[in-house]
Amino acid sequence: MFTAKRLLFFxxxxxxxxxxxxxxxxxxxxxxxxxxxxxxxxxxxENKIGFIYxxxxxxxxxxxxxxxxxxxxxxxxxxQGDFKVLASSEDKPDEKIEILNLKSEFDYLSPNNEATTHxxxxxILPESGMWKLETYINDQLFDEIYVKVWKEEEA
Numbered sequence: 116m117f118t119a120k121r122l123l124f125f126x127x128x129x130x131x132x133x134x135x136x137x138x139x140x141x142x143x144x145x146x147x148x149x150x151x152x153x154x155x156x157x158x159x160x161e162n163k164i165g166f167i168y169x170x171x172x173x174x175x176x177x178x179x180x181x182x183x184x185x186x187x188x189x190x191x192x193x194x195q196g197d198f199k200v201l202a203s204s205e206d207k208p209d210e211k212i213e214i215l216n217l218k219s220e221f222d223y224l225s226p227n228n229e230a231t232t233h234x235x236x237x238x239i240l241p242e243s244g245m246w247k248l249e250t251y252i253n254d255q256l257f258d259e260i261y262v263k264v265w266k267e268e269e270a
Contacts, residue, residue, distance in 0.1 A: 145245075146263050149168075164186070164260070166185045175262050177243045182235065183236050199215060201213055204242060212241075215238060246264055248260045
């Protein structure tokens with residue numbers, strides 16, 4: 116009986132710790148890393164996915180559409196299907212909006228800037244603050260990128 120109580124306590128403690136770790140990851144709304152590829156600065160995960168973005172020259176501003184060139188480093192088998200981006204703000208993390216949905220784009224694109232493929236796009240986010248961009252390939256989560264969106268008067 117004593118060992119059963121110990122085991123139950125250990126299981127409860129483990130579940131509590133896992134839940135706390137999970138919540139910490141969700142609460143980490145920090146801008147993703149910047150990295151250089153050739154003469155371009157990108158935001159995302161180096162050698163996996165990113166888009167050309169240099170906040171020293173042009174900021175991501177709320178309600179302003181702009182062009183962004185996505186770059187993906189993956190094997191050709193992974194690049195099957197559609198490319199989609201869902202976005203959620205730090206203020207409303209459970210509300211996702213679709214900001215990009217490109218059907219079968221990988222059939223037509225080629226390598227660029229050392230990446231396996233690239234995708235030209237236009238994106239807009241409606242409010243300032245920190246945003247999480249979830250990237251999907253063929254409805255499978257590929258990676259997440261965090262971007263800071265500025266108010267127009269701050270830009």
